[in-house]
Amino acid sequence: MDRISTVKYLISLILVLGAEYLKSLLLGSQEEGFSHLLFTGVIILSLRFLGKGPAIFALFVSALISFRGLMFKDGDPYWHTPHFLTWVLFLAENGLIIYIIDTYIRQTNEGLLKEKRFKTLIEESSEAFMLVGVNGSVRYHNPAVHRITGYTEEALRTISVWELIKEEDVTTLKEHFFKVASHAGSSITVQHRMKKADGTFIWAENAIANHLDNKSIQALVMNFKDITGRISHEQEMGDFLGIASHELKTPLTSLKAYTQVLEMRLKAENNSSSIQLVSKMDKQINRVIGMIFDLLDVTKLQSGIMYLKKENFMLNDLLTEMAENLGNVHTSHRIELMLDKNVSLHADRARLNQVLVNLVTNGIKYSPGGEKIILQTRVEDGRVTVSVRDFGIGISPLEIKNLFSRFYRVSSVRESFQGLGLGLYISNQIIEQHHGEMGVESEENQGSRFWFYLPLSAAEEQS
Numbered sequence: 001m002d003r004i005s006t007v008k009y010l011i012s013l014i015l016v017l018g019a020e021y022l023k024s025l026l027l028g029s030q031e032e033g034f035s036h037l038l039f040t041g042v043i044i045l046s047l048r049f050l051g052k053g054p055a056i057f058a059l060f061v062s063a064l065i066s067f068r069g070l071m072f073k074d075g076d077p078y079w080h081t082p083h084f085l086t087w088v089l090f091l092a093e094n095g096l097i098i099y100i101i102d103t104y105i106r107q108t109n110e111g112l113l114k115e116k117r118f119k120t121l122i123e124e125s126s127e128a129f130m131l132v133g134v135n136g137s138v139r140y141h142n143p144a145v146h147r148i149t150g151y152t153e154e155a156l157r158t159i160s161v162w163e164l165i166k167e168e169d170v171t172t173l174k175e176h177f178f179k180v181a182s183h184a185g186s187s188i189t190v191q192h193r194m195k196k197a198d199g200t201f202i203w204a205e206n207a208i209a210n211h212l213d214n215k216s217i218q219a220l221v222m223n224f225k226d227i228t229g230r231i232s233h234e235q236e237m238g239d240f241l242g243i244a245s246h247e248l249k250t251p252l253t254s255l256k257a258y259t260q261v262l263e264m265r266l267k268a269e270n271n272s273s274s275i276q277l278v279s280k281m282d283k284q285i286n287r288v289i290g291m292i293f294d295l296l297d298v299t300k301l302q303s304g305i306m307y308l309k310k311e312n313f314m315l316n317d318l319l320t321e322m323a324e325n326l327g328n329v330h331t332s333h334r335i336e337l338m339l340d341k342n343v344s345l346h347a348d349r350a351r352l353n354q355v356l357v358n359l360v361t362n363g364i365k366y367s368p369g370g371e372k373i374i375l376q377t378r379v380e381d382g383r384v385t386v387s388v389r390d391f392g393i394g395i396s397p398l399e400i401k402n403l404f405s406r407f408y409r410v411s412s413v414r415e416s417f418q419g420l421g422l423g424l425y426i427s428n429q430i431i432e433q434h435h436g437e438m439g440v441e442s443e444e445n446q447g448s449r450f451w452f453y454l455p456l457s458a459a460e461e462q463s
């Protein structure tokens with residue numbers, strides 16, 4: 001036992017003896033109930049200030065003193081059942097008191113420790129945390145908010161959260177914020193610009209979560225970090241891709257034209273072995289041109305400049321035309337059409353054709369050895385759903401959620417099938433721009449069914 005513990009045990013002994021002395025001073029040796037009350041007080045004090053060990057020791061010493069007072073008369077042992085029961089009760093009561101108070105103290109200490117740990121984590125975090133009221137008032141902020149925005153602690157205490165946001169982004173952010181605020185437990189992650197105290201701007205990625213129903217928070221939690229570096233890197237990459245693809249497009253288009261002229265001349269000369277080589281060359285050029293168009297589309301989408309050229313056309317005409325064209329090029333698969341009634345669409349015909357070509361060529365590409373692709377439409381509930389069914393390699397459920405992301409390719413096909421992983425991303429964006437939705441159902445080694453729907457206006461549905 002170290003010195004401090006010894007002192008603690010000594011103090012509890014002195015307290016018990018002191019209590020006994022006080023009792024004998026005030027009441028003589030008659031009133032045991034009073035001394036039990038004093039002993040209980042000493043035990044509680046020991047537990048609170050000296051610890052569990054000294055408290056048990058105080059109980060032990062008090063029990064000895066009490067036993068002597070109750071079970072001895074004039075120095076001789078003396079059996080008296082009610083006295084014995086009083087003594088047992090004293091032991092039990094105080095044992096219970098020690099147990100209950102000790103458990104309570106331990107739980108409180110654990111709670112305080114957890115709170116302290118959590119607080120340190122938040123306070124030391126490089127990410128910003130704010131508790132924001134529905135009216136935009138900042139109820140709590142961690143030091144990172146000050147580090148990221150440059151606003152002083154005083155300013156942050158009085159500021160409304162909207163004053164931290166770049167004016168152009170306030171309306172959109174408010175829309176997201178109030179949507180989250182109106183759905184208990186919901187959350188969203190958005191990117192927007194923030195205004196720093198020195199007037200400069202940063203890009204932030206902000207996760208907003210509704211904790212209004214959580215009694216200990218009762219606010220919306222905003223957790224954001226500075227992603228200016230990442231955004232400018234992405235912009236540089238996008239610019240580079242845009243410029244590089246644009247510059248490559250012109251010479252490649254000329255190359256394709258020369259190849260076609262060459263093919264025509266070789267045909268005229270009936271030079272069949274060279275014709276084969278040139279047509280292979282043409283196919284490869286087509287692939288490179290396709291990739292370049294995809295890269296250009298991605299840069300257009302990223303900078304928000306992919307504009308739709310909408311026109312009126314009949315959907316089934318587009319599907320039939322597209323199936324016929326692809327059928328001529330890809331003779332390995334039969335494209336079966338199962339078309340519902342024809343509807344007129346007001347949409348970007350070339351872009352929808354691009355989506356369909358992408359889905360059907362993917363269906364063909366990822367079903368080697370397959371015989372057919374089923375292209376089906378269904379008109380119901382104010383929308384038309386177009387689906388492309390193949391009987392190929394399928395996709396594992398784990399990969400499906402990422403399929404429509406930029407540059408995403410299923411890991412198991414990367415080696416065996418060529419591609420950039422952009423077709424589905426671009427297609428999905430085109431469908432979203434038409435206020436539709438795209439999705440997929442798939443089973444490994446059974447095949448996939450990619451679908452998209454487009455909303456129909458009342459007039460379109462009547463057609």
Ligand code: ADP
Nearest residue numbers: 362363366394409410419420421422423424448
């Ligand atoms: P790419 O085909 O050029 O890789 P996509 O964006 O068109 O790019 O497709 C992304 C990924 O989705 C593909 O790499 C492939 O793994 C998977 N995928 C697309 N269509 C199918 C399909 N019909 N069957 C199985 N996997 C598919």
